[in-house]
Amino acid sequence: MDCPNVSIIILNWNGKENTVNCLEALKLTTYSNYEIIVVDNGSTDGSVKYFKDHYPEIKLIENGSNLGFAEGNNVAIREVLKRGEIKYIALLNNDTIVEPDWLEYLVNALESDESVGSCQPKILLLNNPDTIDAIGISVNRCGAAYQEGRNEKDLGQYSKITEVFGVCAGAALYRTKMLNHTGLFDKDFFAYYEDVDLATRARLFGWKSVCVPRAVIYHIHSATLGNDSPFKKYLLERNSYYYVIKNLPPKVIMLFLISKAHSGFFTLLYLARTRNFKMIKSLVKGNLDAIGNLPLMISKRTDIQAKKLMSKENFKMWLK
Structure with missing residues (x-):
């Protein structure tokens, strides 16, 4: 079998130790035809010098500042797409x-079906490897996105290649033909939900996504910002509106807004009782910025809806 060219992109932001561990594991990859691109998002921890000194074989892109997950990866993706x-x-x-065999299984899955635009491995928690982190992205009928399989014990329940709504960008293989069709990550997201947005566009544009459970990757959940980061809370709150307004059917948008109002009230009440004023500020700012950018998201929605191939009825079949 021919081995198609694969570019592996790893984004680094002040995460030298984790990136080094990732690169060392990649050395054991059994697939033969790949390159590694490390994108540095303006790190100040000596990452760039270390990579230059110890990994001269990798391609290094220096962004100079923190462009976030979305645009940080886009910089490298654009360079790859230009080459053709x-x-x-x-x-x-x-x-x-x-x-070691992660990439072989993922490539084989895309090679076997041209209608599949992206696939992902079974992602397990590194510090608890019998627990699943994600086998894909799902979106429910109220527009809320979540990681399929999250925190389930890995008992072999996901043993076959399975179609999923979309793939988690933290560990995924994308067909360049699909990316040329759908466009890349939306840089306005900066970080979080940008993969949900791309996965939803892929669905609307007629592409399938699958999980390939024989490909296995281990992940440290929320290693970059941590679960208690006010900035992360802000991005999650704001961006949850972004992908819904851009992509989902009007009825789902209404259910999303009702659900948001209900859950937001009780979240604010809890944060007030615990005197977590930083989180309150992040939550309020996320909502206000989402409202302020509503015209921009509606403009993007108009463009997406004009290009979509999947009917509203068929799309809603994928909402759980």
Whole structure:
């Protein structure tokens, strides 16, 4: 079998230790035809010098400042797409550890079905490897996105290649043909939900996504910002509106807004009782910025809806 060209892109931002562990694991990859691109998002921890000194074989892109996950990866993706000869692009969070045969299984899945635009491995928690982190992205009928399989014990329940709504960008293989069709990550997201947005566009544009459970990757969940970061809370709140307004059917948008109002009230009440004023500020700012950018998201929605191939009825079948 021919081995198509694959570019593996790893984004680094002050995460030298995790990135080094990721690169060392990649050395054992059994797939033969790949390159590694490390994108540095303006790190100040000596990452760039270390990579130049110890990994001269990798391609290093220096962004100079923190462009976020979305645009940080886009910089490298655009460079790959310009070259034309690369068939697949793999994205890996720098806090992942791959099994040696991970890429073979993912490439085989895309090679076997031209209608599949992206696939992902079974992602397990690095510090608790019998627990699943994600086998894909799902979106419910109220527009809320979540990681399929999150925190389930890995008992072999996901043993076959399964179609999923979309793939988690922290460990995924994308067909470059699909990315040329759908466009890349939306830089306005900066970080979080940008993969949900891309996955939803892929669905609307007629592309399938699958999980390939024989490909296994281990992940440190929320290693970059942590679960208690006010900035992360802000991005999650704001961006949850972004992908819904841009992509989902009007009825789902209404259910999303009702659900947001209900959950937001009780979240604010809890944060007030615990005197977590930083989180309150992040939550309020996320909502206000989402409202302020509503015209921009509606403009993007108009463009997406004009290009979509999947009917509203067929799309809603994928909402759980």
